[in-house]
Amino acid sequence: xxxxALVAFTVFGLVPLVGVLVLSFSSWSGLTQDVPFxxxxxxxxxxxxxxxxxALLVTFLIMALSWLAQTPLSILLGVFIAAHxxxxxxxxxxxxxxxxxxxxxxxxxYKMLLDPNFGLGASLGWGFLQQDWLGEGNLAIGVVxxxxxxxxxxxxxxxxxxxxRQIPVAMYEAAEIDGAGRVRKFFSITLPQLKYTxxxxxxxxxxxxxxxxxxxxVLTAGGPAxxxxxxxxxxxxxxxxxxxxxxxxxxxxxxxxLGLGLALLLRRLGGRDTTESQLEGI
Amino acid sequence: xxxxxxxxxxxGAAAATGLAACGNSGPAGDTSKGGSGGGDAAGYWFLSGPPxxxxxxxxxxxxxxxxxxxxxxxxxxxxxxxxDKLKTALGAGQAPSIIWGxxxxxxxxxxxxxxxxxxxxxxxxxxxxxxKLFPASFGPATVDGKIYAMPAETVxxxxxxxxxxxxxKAGVANPPQTWSELMSILPKFNDKGIAPFSLAxxxxxxxxxxxxxxxxxxxxxxxxxxxxxxxxxxWSNPAAIDALTKVQELVNAKGxxxxxxxxxxxxxxxxxxxxxxxxxxxxxxxxxxxxxxxxGGSFIKDGKLGYFAFPAVDGGKGDPSNxxxxxGQFLSISSKASDKQxxxxxxxxxxxxxxxxxxxxxxxxxxxxVQGSNAKLASSPDKDFLNFIYDVSSKAxxxxxxWDQALSPSSAETLLQNISKLFQLQITPQQFATNMNATIGx
Numbered sequence: 062x063x064x065x066a067l068v069a070f071t072v073f074g075l076v077p078l079v080g081v082l083v084l085s086f087s088s089w090s091g092l093t094q095d096v097p098f099x100x101x102x103x104x105x106x107x108x109x110x111x112x113x114x115x116a117l118l119v120t121f122l123i124m125a126l127s128w129l130a131q132t133p134l135s136i137l138l139g140v141f142i143a144a145h146x147x148x149x150x151x152x153x154x155x156x157x158x159x160x161x162x163x164x165x166x167x168x169x170x171y172k173m174l175l176d177p178n179f180g181l182g183a184s185l186g187w188g189f190l191q192q193d194w195l196g197e198g199n200l201a202i203g204v205v206x207x208x209x210x211x212x213x214x215x216x217x218x219x220x221x222x223x224x225x226r227q228i229p230v231a232m233y234e235a236a237e238i239d240g241a242g243r244v245r246k247f248f249s250i251t252l253p254q255l256k257y258t259x260x261x262x263x264x265x266x267x268x269x270x271x272x273x274x275x276x277x278x279v280l281t282a283g284g285p286a287x288x289x290x291x292x293x294x295x296x297x298x299x300x301x302x303x304x305x306x307x308x309x310x311x312x313x314x315x316x317x318x319l320g321l322g323l324a325l326l327l328r329r330l331g332g333r334d335t336t337e338s339q340l341e342g343i
Numbered sequence: 344x345x346x347x348x349x350x351x352x353x354x355g356a357a358a359a360t361g362l363a364a365c366g367n368s369g370p371a372g373d374t375s376k377g378g379s380g381g382g383d384a385a386g387y388w389f390l391s392g393p394p395x396x397x398x399x400x401x402x403x404x405x406x407x408x409x410x411x412x413x414x415x416x417x418x419x420x421x422x423x424x425x426x427d428k429l430k431t432a433l434g435a436g437q438a439p440s441i442i443w444g445x446x447x448x449x450x451x452x453x454x455x456x457x458x459x460x461x462x463x464x465x466x467x468x469x470x471x472x473x474x475k476l477f478p479a480s481f482g483p484a485t486v487d488g489k490i491y492a493m494p495a496e497t498v499x500x501x502x503x504x505x506x507x508x509x510x511x512k513a514g515v516a517n518p519p520q521t522w523s524e525l526m527s528i529l530p531k532f533n534d535k536g537i538a539p540f541s542l543a544x545x546x547x548x549x550x551x552x553x554x555x556x557x558x559x560x561x562x563x564x565x566x567x568x569x570x571x572x573x574x575x576x577x578w579s580n581p582a583a584i585d586a587l588t589k590v591q592e593l594v595n596a597k598g599x600x601x602x603x604x605x606x607x608x609x610x611x612x613x614x615x616x617x618x619x620x621x622x623x624x625x626x627x628x629x630x631x632x633x634x635x636x637x638x639g640g641s642f643i644k645d646g647k648l649g650y651f652a653f654p655a656v657d658g659g660k661g662d663p664s665n666x667x668x669x670x671g672q673f674l675s676i677s678s679k680a681s682d683k684q685x686x687x688x689x690x691x692x693x694x695x696x697x698x699x700x701x702x703x704x705x706x707x708x709x710x711x712x713v714q715g716s717n718a719k720l721a722s723s724p725d726k727d728f729l730n731f732i733y734d735v736s737s738k739a740x741x742x743x744x745x746w747d748q749a750l751s752p753s754s755a756e757t758l759l760q761n762i763s764k765l766f767q768l769q770i771t772p773q774q775f776a777t778n779m780n781a782t783i784g785x
Contacts, residue, residue, distance in 0.1 A: 091434040092456035177602030178621055179612065196544070196604030198767070284545055285604035286764040301427040303753035304452060 078317065085310035092304065103307030107315075110308070115287060116295040123205060123291060124270040130210045131217055131266060132259070138214065139221020140251060153222070156215040164212070168279035171208050198288030201281050205289055208276060213269075217262045224258030225251060260331040267327065268320045292316055384414040385680065385687040386439030388429065391419035394633040394707030395496070402700045406691050413687035415441070423546075423609050433458050433677075440680035441688050446483030446492055446673040447748035448755060454486045459675040463489045465689060472693050479742045480671035480712045483749075492673035493692040497709035498736040499628045500668040501552050504635075505649045509537050509623035518651040522560075522589065525654050529596050532623045538600035540593075541622035543608035547759040548747050550766045552626055553593075555667040555746055557586035560656040564665060564741045570783060571749060578779040582660070587765060587772030589656075594766055604767060611638060618642040626653065628668055629732050632708040632725070643725075650728065652735055666735055667743040671712045705729060710736065757782050 088099040107113060142153045159167070174181045175194040182190030195201050232250050241249065274293040277283065283290035283298065290298075292312055300309030389399050396419060403415045418439065420428055426449070432438045438458065444450060453459045466473045472493075473481075480494035505518060513532045519525035532539040543549045558566045562582025570577035577583075593599070600622045606612050611634050616622040618639035625631065632650075636643050655663040674695075676688045701711040705723050710716060710732045717733040720726045736742065747755040761778050764770045770778070 090452065090456060091430055092452060092458055093434065094436050172605075175605075176612070177605070178600065178616060193602040193605065196602045196606075201605075281605070282545055282607075284547075284763055286767045286769050287760060298756060301430060303756040304430065305753060 081310045081313045081317075084306055085308075085314050087307050087310075089306040090304045091300065091306045099307065103305075103311050107308040107311040112287070112290075112295060113312075116290055116292045116312075119202070119287075119289060120271065120291040120293075122202065123209075123273065123289075124267055126202075127206045127209045127213075127270055128263060128266050130206055131214050132263065134210070135214050135217035135262065136221050136252075136255065136259070138218035140225050140247070142218060143222045143225035153219070156218060158215075159212045160216050162212070164276045165279050167208060167212055168276045171204070172280055175204065195281050196285050198285055201285060201289050205273075205277055205280060208280070209270070209273065213266070217266070220262050220265075221255065221258055224255045228254045257331060260327055264324055264327045267323050271316055271320050271323075292319075383681055383683055384416040385441055385684040385691070386418065387415050387441040387443070387691075388418050388420060388425070388439040389443035390422055390425055392421070393637045394630075394709070398700060398703035398707060399496075401703060402695060402697075403691075405697075405699065406694050409694070410687075410690060413683075413690050415687060415691060421609065423607075436679060438677045438679060440677050440684040441691070442675045442677055444492070444673050444675065445669065445745070445748045446494075446671075447744050448750045448752065449748060450483070450491055450673065450675065451486045452752060453675065454491050458678055459491050460678050460685065461489050461491060462493065462676070466490055469693060475696070475713055477670065477712045477714060477736070479736075482670055482742075483744050484671075484673050492675040493695070494671035494712055495674050495695055496672040496712065497630075497704050498668075498670060498712050498732070499630050499709070500666040500732060500735045500739070500742070501556060501626060501628055501653070502666075502732070502735065503624055503626050503651050503653060504617060504631055505624040505651070506617055506620055506622070507647045507649050509535075509620050510649070512620075513537060513623065515623075518649065519654050521654050522656040526592070526596060526598075529593075529598055533597050537620065538616070538622040539598050539624060540600065541606075541613045541616040541625040542599045542603040543606040543613035544599070544603040544763070544766060545605055546608035547763050548745065549608050549613070549627070550762050551746055551759065552628075552667065553590055554586060554762065555743065556626070556653040557589055557656065558583060559661045559665050559667065559741070559743065560653065560663065561586050561589075561659045561661060563661040564743055567743070567746060570779070573784050575783065576776075576780050577783060578776040579773075584772045584776060587775050590765060591768060591772065594768060599766075604763075614638065618648075630709065632728055636708050636725075648728075650731060662740040664735075664739050665741045665743065666739045667745060669748075670742050670744065754782050 084096065085103055086098055086100060087096045088102060089096045138156070142149045142156070172195065173179075177183065177191055177193050177196070180190075182188075182192070192200060194204050228251065232254075233246060236246050236250060272293055273291060274297065277289050277291060277294050278297070281289045283294040293316065296309050296312040296316070299305045299312065387403060390396070400417060403417050407414050429438070429442065429444075433453065433456070442453070442459065444453075450459070476494050477498060480498065481490060484490050484492040484494050503518070509532065510516075510518075513528070513535045515528050515531055519528060529539045555567070562580060562585075566577070566580050566582050566586075569580070600606070600616055606616075613622075613625060613627070614631050614634045615638065617625045617631075618635050632643075632648075635648060642648060652663070652666070674688075674692065676685055680688065696711055696713050701713055701716055701719060704711045705716075705719055705725075708725050708728065710720070710729050717730060717737075720729045720733065723729055747759060750758060758779065761770065761775050765772070765775050
């Protein structure tokens with residue numbers, strides 16, 4: 062009985078996708094009901110726009126750095142809360158709170174806390190906190206990555222927690238008999254056994270980072286200048302601020318292709334048996 | 344032919360369901376005056392927040408009360424999100440009957456898309472409505488010689504506001520009269536830990552006001568007008584380069600508050616910096632007065648707010664009386680509105696800026712765009728400021744429209760992007776000019 066899912070996917074997934082593809086061959090301003098077609102013009106202007114390589118760079122920078130920041134911490138936290146003890150369960154629940162908040166609310170809160178004149182730094186008088194966090198390009202990217210990590214590390218810890226609990230206890234017992242210590246057990250058993258979990262979690266992080274929009278928009282609006290103008294932000298500005306729905310749709314298509322490509326690449330990295338049961342091999 | 348029929352049929356059906364959803368009780372398409380009670384109300388979208396919202400709402404309420412057959416339904420939006428929402432609604436054919444806006448390039452894009460009605464004839468027939476208003480306010484309402492919007496509300500020139508306490512603390516006696524004087528007092532404020540100028544740089548149009556005034560003071564209004572008219576390499580004019588260089592000199596001299604690139608205008612944090620004494624001055628629209636009055640406690644009442652016109656630039660060609668800003672706000676009628684809604688809108692236009700509304704704007708610290716409204720200012724507690732604004736606006740040799748409103752939306756975005764980089768010192772004045780020259784004729 063796959064047809065309800067198929068219908069839902071067609072109506073809400075495929076139809077808009079085809080719509081965007083069609084729009085990318087138009088010069089629609091977004092203001093009229095009829096759509097004037099213009100062939101490859103929108104694609105040409107998008108691909109030759111110097112803003113595109115920059116937006117790609119920002120997107121990949123945020124993707125790579127947020128992956129680097131999230132993955133090791135998530136694994137360590139996941140391993141930590143996977144052990145059975147009561148206070149760790151309580152911690153796991155507390156960790157989860159950031160995930161319950163909306164990105165826009167988080168962004169507004171951080172924006173206020175980081176305000177150089179009225180924020181945390183100015184109120185507490187701590188010089189270190191009194192940076193121009195969102196007003197300087199590199200710092201602003203750092204803040205975006207920090208806030209993203211702050212929100213998503215709990216979620217990925219949970220995935221790793223599940224992964225760790227899947228590892229057969231017998232393996233650890235055997236290792237202990239052989240005299241392996243904690244660190245050795247982590248690197249020789251836990252980490253290799255988490256391979257597929259790492260790939261799943263990384264796929265979610267990497268593909269998900271392509272869609273970061275609300276957080277960046279509220280925090281920095283793509284600024285200062287264009288320091289945090291990632292592809293999704295660029296798409297929005299082109300479409301809704303400058304009324305160039307054609308180029309904006311072209312960027313949307315590029316985003317879809319990027320997401321697909323990255324997901325396939327990560328699958329390939331994991332080997333063909335990624336989706337098979339991990340318990341069979343023991 | 345068949346396809347056309349199908350399309351018009353579906354459009355009709357959509358309109359019918361749309362009307363039904365609005366709870367329309369009268370017969371559809373009823374255009375007779377004084378039709379059945381209720382009728383289809385004209386939608387009116389405008390910006391939320393003080394001081395404008397209650398005044399606009401009040402005008403609508405009085406109109407609805409006086410015209411039981413012509414009702415207006417209000418929806419309000421925050422400034423930065425409003426334009427996007429409006430564009431989406433226009434594209435989807437769901438625009439309100441009455442469209443609140445800034446005129447200029449935005450209005451032109453609506454006109455080009457056939458979304459708003461030509462009001463030239465209506466103004467010809469209702470000369471009294473037209474003659475009541477400042478003639479300058481019709482500039483941004485006019486596209487290719489035709490009037491597409493009703494000018495409304497207040498005139499809002501850009502001026503410099505300052506904190507008298509901060510001036511006293513820094514030992515600065517008088518507001519600067521010239522650019523060199525302005526540059527010379529910057530260290531006095533910085534030495535006392537006060538930022539010379541507040542600036543909401545993340546919003547970008549706030550930075551643009553500096554360029555508007557400097558371009559005009561140094562080279563006169565024609566420098567920007569040349570670029571607007573599509574003259575080749577207009578941004579490389581020596582006066583333009585001089586103005587762009589002066590802005591970067593100001594940034595380098597720590598002229599602006601720390602972290603200005605992360606301050607947004609929508610949160611009114613830039614005015615807060617001024618009245619809390621963290622910044623001494625601010626170049627901003629005259630509407631700041633209303634915001635400071637509403638949010639700044641007793642700051643204005645205690646006589647701590649000062650104001651002056653943008654200083655002259657030594658050796659500049661521009662007339663120092665010239666000013667930039669909003670010559671008014673602008674209301675257009677959606678061409679998709681029903682006849683009944685259009686009739687309601689026009690009736691509403693004729694009723695606008697009555698004595699009560701004028702008083703409302705005056706009480707909020709604004710000058711209505713009504714000729715001779717200065718006669719009403721004498722009784723206002725803000726009369727000094729309001730007379731200053733009336734004088735600045737009515738005596739200006741040239742009242743320029745904000746650049747981002749005058750330009751097409753896509754050129755405006757490129758401009759704002761480059762302005763942001765200029766203020767971040769990421770590009771030189773020459774690079775700015777090159778980038779902007781590339782947009783000319785596009």
